[in-house]
Amino acid sequence: MAAAGARPVELGFAESAPAWRLRSEQFPSKVGGRPAWLGAAGLPGPRALACELCGRPLSFLLQVYAPLPGRPDAFHRCIFLFCCREQPCCAGLRVFRNQLPRKNDFYSYEPPSENPPPETGESVCLQLKSGAHLCRVCGCLGPKTCSRCHKAYYCSKEHQTLDWRLGHKQACAQPDHLDHIIPDHNFLFPEFEIVIETEDEIMPEVVEKEDYSEIIESMGEALEEELDSMAKHESREDKIFQKFKTQIALEPEQILRYGRGIAPIWISGENIPQEKDIPDCPCGAKRILEFQFSDTVC
Numbered sequence: 001m002a003a004a005g006a007r008p009v010e011l012g013f014a015e016s017a018p019a020w021r022l023r024s025e026q027f028p029s030k031v032g033g034r035p036a037w038l039g040a041a042g043l044p045g046p047r048a049l050a051c052e053l054c055g056r057p058l059s060f061l062l063q064v065y066a067p068l069p070g071r072p073d074a075f076h077r078c079i080f081l082f083c084c085r086e087q088p089c090c091a092g093l094r095v096f097r098n099q100l101p102r103k104n105d106f107y108s109y110e111p112p113s114e115n116p117p118p119e120t121g122e123s124v125c126l127q128l129k130s131g132a133h134l135c136r137v138c139g140c141l142g143p144k145t146c147s148r149c150h151k152a153y154y155c156s157k158e159h160q161t162l163d164w165r166l167g168h169k170q171a172c173a174q175p176d177h178l179d180h181i182i183p184d185h186n187f188l189f190p191e192f193e194i195v196i197e198t199e200d201e202i203m204p205e206v207v208e209k210e211d212y213s214e215i216i217e218s219m220g221e222a223l224e225e226e227l228d229s230m231a232k233h234e235s236r237e238d239k240i241f242q243k244f245k246t247q248i249a250l251e252p253e254q255i256l257r258y259g260r261g262i263a264p265i266w267i268s269g270e271n272i273p274q275e276k277d278i279p280d281c282p283c284g285a286k287r288i289l290e291f292q293f294s295d296t297v298c
Helices: 157-171 175-180 204-219 224-232 236-249
Strands: 010-015 059-065 076-083 093-100 192-198 256-258 291-293
Touching: 059 256
Parallel strands: none
Antiparallel strands: 010 192, 010 256, 059 076, 076 093, 256 291
């Protein structure tokens, strides 16, 4: 991994939010629900969103709004993370990027309003501003249509079958109300907004001193010589895990750590990749870490 200097880290916290704040025109960072795509260009198709192990459609997990300063082509930029949640697989992970310049055909040049729009209904938007249709189950590109009503779109046969079984069989006769009668398919993760805050800085030596004091208190009457001996024999694995716990304990509710070029916080010493293990970008540049998320997000 490319060398990373000390950079501010932005922490993400999951919070409930009204539906309108999680739509594409608000440029949200969020967990669960359907992806809030920016535009149709470069969107992954059904084949790209199929698990490489079990072949089933991946589920949308989270997206991070992460524009690049100084890059006109990435004034609006989102990173999307998908995962496989099919038992017993649950192994596939895939990341995609969707971006637009500030001046584009779909969104205002000015920042979005902080006030709710006049119409704030809970109907699901299943068509992008570009005109592309989305799957009723997962919200990804839907090239397939229902052969009866020709109004319902799907990414795959699996999702068409699921929707048919859970209500589209009856709703098919009411195509004008399809967006208002979408059932809970139990395929999506619960939806929350990711609220961003900058991580407070803390001096490493202060952390070490506090940890040492806690150990002394927990050991009660143990001699300091014994503690010193324990510290000397502390394994590399213990140190890595202790560093992880100490850092996370500062903000235990965090689900996301974001910052281009930041250093990851490893939870274990196993399978830590070396720079040679990480393939270069197709442009030839070294890849850098952009964000890290907690498994508590699931």
